[in-house]
Amino acid sequence: MKISVLLAAYNGEKYISEQISSILPQLGEDDELIISDDSPNGNTLAAVEPFLSDKRVKYVKGPQKGVDANKEFLFGVCTGDVAFLCDQDDVWLPDKVEKVMAQINSGAGCVLHNAYLTDADLNKTGQTLFGTRNAGKGIIRNILKNCYTGSCMALTRQAFTAALPFPKDIPMHDQWLGLVCEKTVKTVLLDEPLILWRRNEGSMTGGRTSLAQKIKWRINITKNILIFSHR
Numbered sequence: 305m306k307i308s309v310l311l312a313a314y315n316g317e318k319y320i321s322e323q324i325s326s327i328l329p330q331l332g333e334d335d336e337l338i339i340s341d342d343s344p345n346g347n348t349l350a351a352v353e354p355f356l357s358d359k360r361v362k363y364v365k366g367p368q369k370g371v372d373a374n375k376e377f378l379f380g381v382c383t384g385d386v387a388f389l390c391d392q393d394d395v396w397l398p399d400k401v402e403k404v405m406a407q408i409n410s411g412a413g414c415v416l417h418n419a420y421l422t423d424a425d426l427n428k429t430g431q432t433l434f435g436t437r438n439a440g441k442g443i444i445r446n447i448l449k450n451c452y453t454g455s456c457m458a459l460t461r462q463a464f465t466a467a468l469p470f471p472k473d474i475p476m477h478d479q480w481l482g483l484v485c486e487k488t489v490k491t492v493l494l495d496e497p498l499i500l501w502r503r504n505e506g507s508m509t510g511g512r513t514s515l516a517q518k519i520k521w522r523i524n525i526t527k528n529i530l531i532f533s534h535r
Contacts, residue, residue: 305408307335307401308384312366312374316392317347319502323394324355330401335360338382342366342374348392372477375454376470385461389454389478393502394419395426400498404458413463413489416482417456419501426500433501439493443486443529447522452482456499463489471528475521483529 309327313320320339327337337360341348344365355361364381366374379387386408390396400417407415419433433439439451446452457478467484474480485491513521 305385305405306383307331307386307388307405308382309335309337309388309390310375310378310382311337311339311390311392312342312371312378313339313348313352313392314342314366314371314374315346315348316341317351319393320348320351321354323390323392323396324352324361326396326398327390328355328358328360330396330398331360333360336362336382336384338362338364338378340364340366340374340378340381342368342371344368372470372474375477376468379464379468386458387461387464388458391455394455395500395502397498397500403494403496403498407492407494408458408460411490412492413460414482414485414491415458415494416452416491417494417499418497419453419456419499420497422500422502424502426502428500429503432497434493434495441486441491441493443483446479446482446486447525447529450476450479450482451493452478454478454481455501457481459485460489471524471531473524474528475525479525480528483525484532487529487533 339352352363356363367377404415421429421431433453433456437451463485466488467481470477470480
């Protein structure tokens with residue numbers, strides 16, 4: 305099966321070279337790494353250019369409408385049978401693709417794996433994604449506290465096609481992808497950490513939100529998954 309790695313970039317020049325270097329050795333000659341740059345006037349392209357001699361690496365300008373729109377755009381242009389989502393500032397551990405594809409080849413339509421949380425210099429903090437999110441499957445559980453994190457997910461074409469287009473009022477694309485996958489395909493949670501998940505001042509996720517905003521987000525995601533369930 306052909307693999308598409310989907311990297312949504314935004315001012316990614318600081319760490320993106322390290323991430324690309326951790327991905328390419330794990331890909332086959334017919335696989336692809338698509339980098340969609342949502343800040344094409346920045347310096348991301350300069351950091352990516354040394355890799356463009358590799359025919360598997362494709363650089364495109366993103367839609368510049370936010371991270372969810374950029375991820376949706378990437379799903380639309382990829383050509384693989386399996387899509388791996390990734391962030392610009394993480395590092396893949398050497399056996400990530402092998403272990404995720406073993407689950408896909410055994411019938412999984414969506415794989416969510418664990419991650420080591422690190423500081424900006426990739427020093428492990430002693431925490432993992434699954435530990436901090438109390439990860440587990442379940443629609444209600446993941447509406448109340450989502451564990452589906454895009455940089456740790458891989459989906460078959462059947463799975464991500466079912467989730468498109470993204471509803472406009474969902475809080476997070478990766479939560480939506482995980483909930484749709486639970487409705488449509490076999491979903492596997494792999495407890496082994498397979499990336500170093502850099503948590504730093506430039507991370508595009510996280511931050512404080514008000515209680516009212518959190519309630520609104522949960523109402524919106526619940527409404528949309530109910531609509532999806534009755535298609």
